[in-house]
Amino acid sequence: MQEKLNLLRELQEIDQELAQAAAVRQGFEDESQGLTAEQDRVQVMADELLAQLDVLQQDLAQLRQQQGIETDQIKKAESRLPAIQTQKEYVAVLKEIDMAKKTCLETQTQISEINKQIDELEADLAEKNTSLDIMKKQTAARGKEIEALLSENEQKISARRATRESLAKDLPKSLLSKYQRIFARREGLALVGVAEGACCGCHMQLPPQQYNQLHRGTELQSCPHCNRLLYMD
């Protein structure tokens, strides 16, 4: 029995290392995903700004075209003035010019407003693009580091797995599966020592009779409280 327990202790040590290596891998994968997600988030914002800019540029082009037409109307009306014969008609054309100039001025105000918005968006976009460049460089650099660390971790995992398999081969199947069940259920601690008559897993006192049996070391003992397998040093 002692020999099997020693094998199990060795196995548990490897399983704990493997669990830790898996957690390390998960950590690196999460970090990698986090970096990519943050970059994607800024990229989406930059794309949205670009789309808004596109709409504003179209509005601006339309307003400029409109302004051209309005300026032409003013010029045409002004050119008619010298040939006008009557005071009434003169006043009417002046009024027409005045109205057209007002409209033209309103268009100019809209154009200025849009130009202001475009400037703001372009500044915002430039800022986002700078951030993106920095992020891409950082993500790529850290990505390489993570890749190296992951591959190192993976090598460690596969080496330990090989050792584990050869150890597991020497254990009875029923004992191995019992151990694995408890390992999964008891947060990676299936096999524990006994100190001062108590289980080192749950720290509950063991019945004196079981304590004596443990001392004899003839059969496998489980803690009656947490079900972990017990060994005596």
Ligand SMILES: [Zn+2]
């Ligand atoms: Zn216990």
